[in-house]
Amino acid sequence: MLDTMMPFLTDNFANAASTHPFGISAHEAVKTARQQVADLLGCETHELVFTSGATEAINLAIKGVAENYSSKGKHIITVQTEHKAVLDVCVYLEKRGYEVTYLPVQPDGLLDLAVLQAAIRPDTILVSVMLVNNETGVIQPIEQIADIAHEAGAFFMTDATQAVGKLPIDVDKYNIDLLAFSGHKFYGPKGVGGLFVRQRRPNKVKLEALLHGGGHERGLRSGTLNVPGIVGIGKAAELARLEMAGAKETGTPERQRIESLRNKLETALLTIPGTRINGSPSNRLYNATNIYFENCDSDALIMGLEGIAVSNGSACTAASIDPSHVLLTMGLTEIEAFSCLRFSLGRFNTEADVVATVDAIKGVVEELRALV
Structure with missing residues (x-):
């Protein structure tokens, strides 16, 4: 390009x-x-x-x-x-x-x-x-x-x-x-x-x-x-x-590759107690997931992740101190909405990225919950 x-x-x-x-x-x-x-x-x-x-x-x-x-x-x-x-x-x-x-x-x-x-x-x-x-x-x-x-x-x-x-x-x-x-x-x-x-x-x-x-x-x-x-x-x-329309050299369409990575990330993160997916698990884009982490402030989670880019809402409202209006509309409480992370995967992500992200998040979640 x-x-x-x-x-x-x-x-x-x-x-x-x-x-x-x-x-x-x-x-x-x-x-x-x-x-x-x-x-x-x-x-x-x-x-x-x-x-x-x-x-x-x-x-x-x-x-x-x-x-x-x-x-x-x-x-x-x-x-x-x-x-x-x-x-x-x-x-x-x-x-x-x-x-x-x-x-x-x-x-x-x-x-x-x-x-x-x-x-x-x-x-x-x-x-x-x-x-x-x-x-x-x-x-x-x-x-x-x-x-x-x-x-x-x-x-x-x-x-x-x-x-x-x-x-x-x-x-x-x-x-x-x-x-x-x-x-x-x-x-x-x-x-x-x-x-x-x-x-x-x-x-x-x-x-x-x-x-x-x-x-x-x-x-x-x-x-x-x-x-x-x-x-x-x-x-x-x-x-x-x-x-x-086509496929990569591996013969696997890029959409399937990214969706597979998303699913691996999601499956691993949902083994953490007190987690769940926000939004329909069947009617959603293949590269994204939004996950609730009980008793974990999302800002604290993000600050603890070195070299990993995730978000707790829309990037266009990143400066806002308000909870996500999307999650509140879906019925989450303010405390719950402040305990969610959005993950997006793309063309340049690998399985190694997924493993590193899961390991990092599990560590930060454990540290944050130990403080409660």
């Missing part, structure tokens, strides 16, 4: 909107990247808007729908376990006269479709439900959710940041109208992401822009394009698509 980006970091600094030969070269590179991302999502190239990441994409999607379809209604539905990028935008819109329904989830983290069905109204303009939860890995049934939204004449949006590049996604198969993603979640560069905006009937979406100034990205995101970042996310998208 870096090799693909380097020419635009060292030799060609041109604006992709320029008409001189250097600008045309940059434009062609962006065009290629747009096709690579479109192939990953199963969409058309003109339905992609490149952004600085999922947070900006989410803001553009929700605010754009709210402003452009307010004549139909001002009711939005989302879920209490969404990423803060979604929840904070909804709070912002509530202050401006919109009504937002925040649906609860069941103890396993899954949305009850009957609850959604009961909440939707004739004036609902948008239903926003994330595909994969960023803390628990729980996968929501978005195809059925989209059907419920469309039956009521509302658009369906999903924050697919944790899923793109890891799970096969086809925006037509899942009836998605808006989809946000970030490049760094599938080994692309940080600071670049995008938004899929359906431009085909029957659910063609028209958004109001957040940024104005030059009419870039079909008028939806003005500003000089981040050519190196876009080229990087394009290559990352291509590699992710090929990896999901």
Whole structure:
């Protein structure tokens, strides 16, 4: 990926909107990247808007729908376990006269479709439900959710940041109208992401822009394009698509290898007394697990793990002193929510990493419980 980006970091600094030969070269590179991302999502190239990441994409999607379809209604539905990028935008819109329904989830983290069905109204303009939860890995049934939204004449949006590049996604198969993603979640560069905006009937979406100034990205995101970042996310998208479709030299698809490592990690950690999985064990992403450790403060656990990167919530709220809103919504107490760790495995993890992590955590848990 870096090799693909380097020419635009060292030799060609041109604006992709320029008409001189250097600008045309940059434009062609962006065009290629747009096709690579479109192939990953199963969409058309003109339905992609490149952004600085999922947070900006989410803001553009929700605010754009709210402003452009307010004549139909001002009711939005989302879920209490969404990423803060979604929840904070909804709070912002509530202050401006919109009504937002925040649906609860069941103890396993899954949305009850009957609850959604009961909440939707004739004036609902948008239903926003994330595909994969960023803390628990729980996968929501978005195809059925989209059907419920469309039956009521509302658009369906999903924050697919944790899923793109890891799970096969086809925006037509899942009836998605808006989809946000970030490049760094599938080994692309940080600071670049995008938004899929359906431009085909029957659910063609028209958004109001957040940024104005030059009419870039079909008028939806003005500003000089981040050519190196876009080229990087394009290559990352291509590699992710090929990896999901093919196999490594061992003959084992990468997904199966990572899932096997996750399962070994999880099985070993669950032998520790007073532990359990948070979220549905069957409807979740293959690389993630969220585990409760009784009588162990998660911050203390993390501080005791030298050279091992785990988290106790979303990285985007790492500075927060509040317990995870996701775990609280799933029914955990505040004390329990402060005693959980999120583990994510990826392309570069090995079995040796799993063994070292298990040994380290068992040691720290034993030390912490001895203090109680």
